[in-house]
Amino acid sequence: MQKKVLIVGGGIVGCITAMLLHKQGYQVTIVERNKIASQTSGESSWAGAGILFPLLPWNYLVAVNQLTMQGAQLYQEICAILLEETGIDAELTQSGMLILPPYASEKADDWCQQYQLPSQKVSHHFEPRLTQCEGESLWLPTVYQVRPPNLMLALRAWLEKNQVQLLEHTELKPLTRNDPLSTWQTTAGEHLSADIFIVTSGAWSFELLKETTSQLNIKPMRGQILLYKPEKNLDHIVYKDGFYMVPRRDGYLLAGSTLEDVGFDARTSEAVRDELKTKAEAILPDLKGLPIIKHWSGLRPGTPDNLPTIGPHLTIQNLYLNTGHFRYGLTMAPSSAQQLLQSLPA
Ligand SMILES: Cc1cc2nc3c(=O)[nH]c(=O)nc-3n(C[C@H](O)[C@H](O)[C@H](O)COP(=O)(O)OP(=O)(O)OC[C@H]3O[C@@H](n4cnc5c(N)ncnc54)[C@H](O)[C@@H]3O)c2cc1C
Numbered sequence: 001m002q003k004k005v006l007i008v009g010g011g012i013v014g015c016i017t018a019m020l021l022h023k024q025g026y027q028v029t030i031v032e033r034n035k036i037a038s039q040t041s042g043e044s045s046w047a048g049a050g051i052l053f054p055l056l057p058w059n060y061l062v063a064v065n066q067l068t069m070q071g072a073q074l075y076q077e078i079c080a081i082l083l084e085e086t087g088i089d090a091e092l093t094q095s096g097m098l099i100l101p102p103y104a105s106e107k108a109d110d111w112c113q114q115y116q117l118p119s120q121k122v123s124h125h126f127e128p129r130l131t132q133c134e135g136e137s138l139w140l141p142t143v144y145q146v147r148p149p150n151l152m153l154a155l156r157a158w159l160e161k162n163q164v165q166l167l168e169h170t171e172l173k174p175l176t177r178n179d180p181l182s183t184w185q186t187t188a189g190e191h192l193s194a195d196i197f198i199v200t201s202g203a204w205s206f207e208l209l210k211e212t213t214s215q216l217n218i219k220p221m222r223g224q225i226l227l228y229k230p231e232k233n234l235d236h237i238v239y240k241d242g243f244y245m246v247p248r249r250d251g252y253l254l255a256g257s258t259l260e261d262v263g264f265d266a267r268t269s270e271a272v273r274d275e276l277k278t279k280a281e282a283i284l285p286d287l288k289g290l291p292i293i294k295h296w297s298g299l300r301p302g303t304p305d306n307l308p309t310i311g312p313h314l315t316i317q318n319l320y321l322n323t324g325h326f327r328y329g330l331t332m333a334p335s336s337a338q339q340l341l342q343s344l345p346a
Pocket of ligand 1: 008009011014031032033043044048050053170171200202203204205208223224258298299300324326327329331332
């Protein structure tokens with residue numbers, strides 16, 4: 001008989017976990033308190049920039065690099081399936097990334113060699129419209145991006161088409177006891193049953209489970225992004241000192257982001273708008289005088305060392321966790337879902 005799985009949270013991690021589990025023959029339901037592929041109360045997946053590469057990988061543990069590298073590779077197949085079966089293009093694009101100085105040149109060279117990532121030192125002539133790039137920049141031609149709102153819409157459409165049940169506008173209550181789970185109660189008082197439960201609730205995962213485990217160390221970390229439409233867009237992702245610009249295919253340009261420890265406050269702020277605008281204009285003076293078309297924020301599931309928790313809950317036997325992907329959940333979601341799948345009972 002098919003095992004019933006209930007996934008709590010319909011962000012990128014929940015949706016890709018659902019896709020993989022469905023393909024493995026599980027009967028899957030996603031419970032999402034808002035609407036999947038929307039931006040209502042700070043959901044991170046819609047808000048992300050969609051760079052499929054860490055900033056910067058030589059600053060992270062091997063486990064983070066493995067999850068991001070494998071995740072980025074798996075998007076080739078996932079995006080092809082989504083395009084073919086839903087007609088929605090997640091815009092997987094090999095934009096490459098240009099890292100402007102200063103950066104740890106030796107560490108970067110060693111890392112690129114170790115992971116066999118093509119790289120090249122380039123001068124100011126590589127992108128003459130940029131300023132603030134005195135000295136050598138590092139060009140990584142094989143870095144990809146996706147467009148998160150499109151990716152989420154495509155996943156939602158695929159899940160619907162494949163009869164994965166989407167229980168939207170349904171919120172689950174925090175667990176209060178360590179007993180085995182046969183049902184999980186919604187805030188409306190309904191009891192939802194399953195054989196296996198998986199928490200993919202991003203920044204909200206800690207609140208859901210804090211009475212039952214000390215396994216999770218997750219807190220919301222806000223990030224804000226500005227949207228421009230320059231007359232001539234950049235050809236590739238540009239990174240400098242924690243700040244990046246990401247060009248989309250249709251001429252839009254994202255400029256971000258921030259790392260703000262402000263709890264569950266998902267508002268944008270004037271101060272950050274000014275700060276991001278100043279940084280963007282300093283690197284690409286063409287942006288001066290252009291309107292900011294949009295300004296948004298998201299709450300990342302922040303974790304120490306950027307390491308997610310993937311696998312069984314330590315005491316509740318049929319409860320699993322796939323959460324805490326912090327800055328790279330979009331990149332890690334496919335590999336993280338695969339890892340979770342391996343920990344489930346056959
Ligand atoms: C500004 C910004 C830029 C970023 N850029 C990148 C990038 O370039 N590359 C990259 O890889 N990552 C990036 N990230 C990080 C990435 O977006 C996150 O790591 C990832 O989206 C986390 O996915 P998630 O599914 O765990 O969380 P979310 O997308 O937040 O999804 C969790 C879902 O759970 C739901 N939920 C919560 N509680 C309950 C409940 N009780 N009942 C039912 N549903 C519930 C929420 O409504 C939400 O939809 C960025 C993030 C931000 C904010």
